Amino acid sequence: MLPHQQCDKKSKVLVFGAGNFGSCLADHLGDSSHIVFMWSRSENLVKHFNQHHRNPEVLQDHQFAESITAVGPEFPSPELVQQMDVLLFAIPTEGVRETLTALKPTLDEAKLPLLIFVNKGIEISTRALTLEIIADTCGPDIAKVATFISGPSFAKEIVKRQPTSVSVVSLSPSHAEQASQLFHQPWFRCYTGDDPIGVELAGALKNVYAIAAGMAAGLGFENNTRAMLITRGLAEMTRIGTAYGASPLTFLTLAGVGDLFLTCSSSTSRNYTVGYRLGQGEKLDHIIKTLGSVAEGVTTAKGLKAIVDELGVAAPIASGVYDVLYEGRAVEERANELLSLPPMSELDLSVEGGKPAKRLMAKLGLDG
Ligand SMILES: NC(=O)C1=CN([C@@H]2O[C@H](COP(=O)(O)OP(=O)(O)OC[C@H]3O[C@@H](n4cnc5c(N)ncnc54)[C@H](O)[C@@H]3O)[C@@H](O)[C@H]2O)C=CC1
Ligand SMILES: O=C(CO)COP(=O)(O)O
Structure with missing residues (x-):
């Protein structure tokens, strides 16, 4: 198994969603020495995860990184959000509008964390892509720097460090580059691009x-x-x-x-x-x-x-x-x-x- 490369800069990351992909990416970042919080709406999941570092609902066989703290079931507090360098959204597309609407009042645009989205869908009632949902809920300036990670990446293979590659894209090349630096590992290769649509x-x-x-x-x-x-x-x-x-x-x-x-x-x-x-x-x-x-x-x-x-x-x-x-x-x-x-x-x-x-x-x- 290829070793994880530790990073010089520790980022504070809050992951929204503790399903297959949210917990897998939380683990990926936790393993490379970042400080990771993972929000779940399930009280049982939060308790169980913090006690055992296992997710009772998904990827049950995996022992998760110790550096991850589960938070919830209440929505993350403004105090927690404002300490973060990165907000990572790993919830289905149908939940993105609701989550961003709840989050928007706590976002400080002058000190905006890196916003990364990994959902793969189209909002059913509006036909909107996530880029548009972000523009609607958080405004165009935030949408312009949002970053999207997509590609062939089954969660259950990533937690086993099977060599995997993804596209990391944003309308802002520097934000795609930052996200790529955050995630890139020998077994999780990131390729940047500028066509989020x-x-x-x-x-x-x-x-x-x-x-x-x-x-x-x-x-x-x-x-x-x-x-x-x-x-x-x-x-x-x-x-x-x-x-x-x-x-x-x-x-x-x-x-x-x-x-x-x-x-x-x-x-x-x-x-x-x-x-x-x-x-x-x-x-x-x-x-x-x-x-x-x-x-x-x-x-x-x-x-x-x-x-x-x-x-x-x-x-x-x-x-x-x-x-x-x-x-x-x-x-x-x-x-x-x-x-x-x-x-x-x-x-x-x-x-x-x-x-x-x-x-x-x-x-x-x-x-x-
Ligand atoms: N599982 C995988 O291997 C991959 C999944 N994805 C994408 O990531 C997204 C999430 O997928 P999974 O984690 O696999 O799904 P999942 O079903 O395992 O987990 C979804 C998580 O989102 C939470 N959630 C659902 N609706 C919500 C809402 N309205 N507000 C807040 N939280 C909500 C659930 O409680 C759960 O924690 C999907 O768009 C999927 O296409 C992308 C790449 C790989
Ligand atoms: O997108 C995925 C892997 O890249 C996961 O696919 P499924 O949502 O069909 O499981």
């Missing part, structure tokens, strides 16, 4: 295609079908992203094809598992109740449908997933419809547009 879209959309890949496996289809779904899914993601206003190249990064490949090929993925169980004939409500963790692709499929309709781009796989999740269509029947589509050009990126990204950039006071 593309990275966010890639991270959210790959979950929908992971559901499709799981459905195909659940129906009994094998490797050729998975490769087809990954490749056509990538073409579809890139087409949607380009029409949205993101760079098509972003879909070739760790946050794009890297994460798509990972989650479409492994039953470790919750989204893949949701699809697999649907393909095997289970009902969505039952799957969600028994999954024990969030599968962001389920809500994202709904937000994505609205985005695709607005953009007017072809997204047959995402539409198929939406129809199964929300229109009560049978997986096999909908899959047969997809397979019966006429032949088409393989690389159709000739989409005009970029309106949603221009709208979002205008909200931030930046040219689209």
Whole structure:
């Protein structure tokens, strides 16, 4: 196992969310000698974690770094927040607006901590990416320096220090650089970039295609079908992203094809598992109740449908997933419809547009 490199500068980090990814990243930073607080809404989790340095709900076999203190269940106090160098948000996208709204009054803009987001989704009621949620709740100046980490990174492999790489992006290159310095380790390699819209879209959309890949496996289809779904899914993601206003190249990064490949090929993925169980004939409500963790692709499929309709781009796989999740269509029947589509050009990126990204950039006071 590669050793953790200790850092010269100890940062104080508050992690919002003590689920799989929040506790895994808290551990990652705690192990490199940062002082880490982890907020959970569960009183039992907070007590248990502080006594045993184990998370009773997720990653149960892992012994967590001693330098992590769980806090909660009350929302973190202004005194605690104001001491922090870094705030790391590891909660599902549906909880980000509520959390930032509660946090905003305590943020001191003159001494703003580094704000890092790792959620991968689209807010269902507004179709907003997290960049927009940040602008709405905290203002454009804070959104402009927010940083996003995304890429192929299963929590349960990170805690075992399996070599992993992620994209670290922000509209502000210096903030992406700071976040990269904070997280980078020989076994957790960080690559910086400046297309948060593309990275966010890639991270959210790959979950929908992971559901499709799981459905195909659940129906009994094998490797050729998975490769087809990954490749056509990538073409579809890139087409949607380009029409949205993101760079098509972003879909070739760790946050794009890297994460798509990972989650479409492994039953470790919750989204893949949701699809697999649907393909095997289970009902969505039952799957969600028994999954024990969030599968962001389920809500994202709904937000994505609205985005695709607005953009007017072809997204047959995402539409198929939406129809199964929300229109009560049978997986096999909908899959047969997809397979019966006429032949088409393989690389159709000739989409005009970029309106949603221009709208979002205008909200931030930046040219689209
Ligand atoms: N698990 C993984 O390997 C990875 C997960 N992610 C992303 O990280 C985000 C979190 O995922 P996980 O930790 O795996 O999910 P999880 O289901 O294991 O944990 C979610 C955590 O967020 C908390 N939470 C839920 N709603 C909340 C709200 N409204 N306000 C405050 N806290 C709330 C839950 O109590 C729980 O502590 C998701 O967007 C996921 O796509 C990203 C990369 C890898
Ligand atoms: O995003 C992930 C790994 O990069 C986790 O995927 P799931 O949410 O499908 O488990």
